Amino acid sequence: MPDLYIGLMSGTSVDSIDAVLVDFGDEDKPKPRILTALGHPIHPTLRDAILALCAPGPSELDRAGQLDRQLGQAFAEATNTLLARAGVKPGEITAIGSHGQTVRHRPPGAVATPFTVQLGDPNTIAALTGITTVADFRRRDMALGGQGAPLMPAFHRAAFATDCDRAVVNIGGMANITELAADGSVHGYDTGPGNALLDYWINLHKGQPFDRDGAWAASGRANPELLNRLLADPYFAARPPKSTGRETFNASWLEQACSGLELAPPDVQATLAEVTAASIAEAVHVFADGGELLICGGGAKNKDLLARLRRRLPTWSIADTGTYGIDADWLEAVGFAWLARQTLLGLPGNCPGVTGAREESVLGAIHPA
Structure with a gap:
């Protein structure tokens, strides 16, 4: 039976949104198979806004709030384009795993109270795609004393x-x-x-x-x-x-x-x-x-x-x-589809030996369709 998830990733390079449709197949031993993939362009104006917010500046809260919604719309657009290309309906997808766009990462040792911020409103993604969206993967690991990264x-x-x-x-x-x-x-x-x-x-x-x-x-x-x-x-x-x-x-x-x-x-x-x-x-x-x-x-x-x-x-x-077995261009996006699947199955998604978290944990927040 198909076990279909979508992974969305926009990284530090801010060059595009990677979107992949993945079939995990067998539930017990998932072997991710990429069915369709695309690099969805990020408009230059949006890219400039992202890069500007990566450094301290004026009106950060207002800019972050607007950018959060704008990125959610861009991630939803990438998802709907992917579905159209694949000929798959939203109801056939179990969930989207969205990394979001990191605009600030202050891990333990950098500031007194560590935090990490990824934008790309998952509520907007779920509303505009009709697909349950799992996001905010990093902060649970950080709440457990970890770096929140790397998650792969x-x-x-x-x-x-x-x-x-x-x-x-x-x-x-x-x-x-x-x-x-x-x-x-x-x-x-x-x-x-x-x-x-x-x-x-x-x-x-x-x-x-x-x-x-x-x-x-x-x-x-x-x-x-x-x-x-x-x-x-x-x-x-x-x-x-x-x-x-x-x-x-x-x-x-x-x-x-x-x-x-x-x-x-x-x-x-x-x-x-x-x-x-x-x-x-x-x-x-x-x-x-x-x-x-x-x-x-x-x-x-x-x-x-x-x-x-x-x-x-x-x-x-x-x-x-x-x-x-997994195309190098799309590996991280596949990884966030995998993390969404782990979340829905109630399985841990972090490695404490990597991040320094106190324990393994289910990661991410679920935003129903």
Whole structure:
């Protein structure tokens, strides 16, 4: 029997809304199968509003309230477009799992009272699609003392765990690692910046939204002094559990590191790519001496970034998650469909060994159709 869910994801890069229709099939041993997927565009005006709210500014409450509704409408539009493309009716879908759009993430250690904010009103999504919507996945883990991130390791364990050491690395706006040890243990954390600063720098200098295949980074040479300054950030040496975002790794952070240096723009791009590769590789080295490294997210298509990882990880077999059954472009969206399913089944969705939460917990709030 089909067991249909929709997963919605908009990440730190704020480049599109990923929407997937997933069939989990057998209830006891769900094997997610993507039936239809699409990248729904985010209007430039909406993207600008999201990025503006990621940093402190005036009238935040009013702007956040309006953006919450606007994003809910955009997520609903993505869902209805997906359904039309798939030829599936809303009544055939069990639920939507919506991550929402993170606009502020202050984990334990960053502020006295940790919090995280994802916008994209699930009430609006449920009302405009006619489908039960599960959202707000991060705050229960944080209420239990956790980081609220990363949330994908529990799904990675369900989808990819085996009897050898595997690491799953998602390279989105930020990058994170899931460590799936041969003994069955699971750990993970955000390693640092992924594509966000690479996207920012090429947009600033060439007006392009991203560095296709990493070609511009490959044309430059990493600057040793800038690389050392960037990697000296305390976040990289901090012990997990840990999570991060644009609050730490942003344009101001980069500009401060560049101060006093004469740098060609392609060399800065190459250095940023090296920061991403170095921080990921260090996390992989700490985990194990060798094994299988599964890459997902937008970075899975960055040939230059993958080449840098291969140079730093010669004892690891590196391939994208599509080789293991789930397309790298859609893995996170599938993960939020999976989390919605866990919620409705009353099953935990977090990994305390990853987030630092006191215990496993059902995540998310249910908004009936």
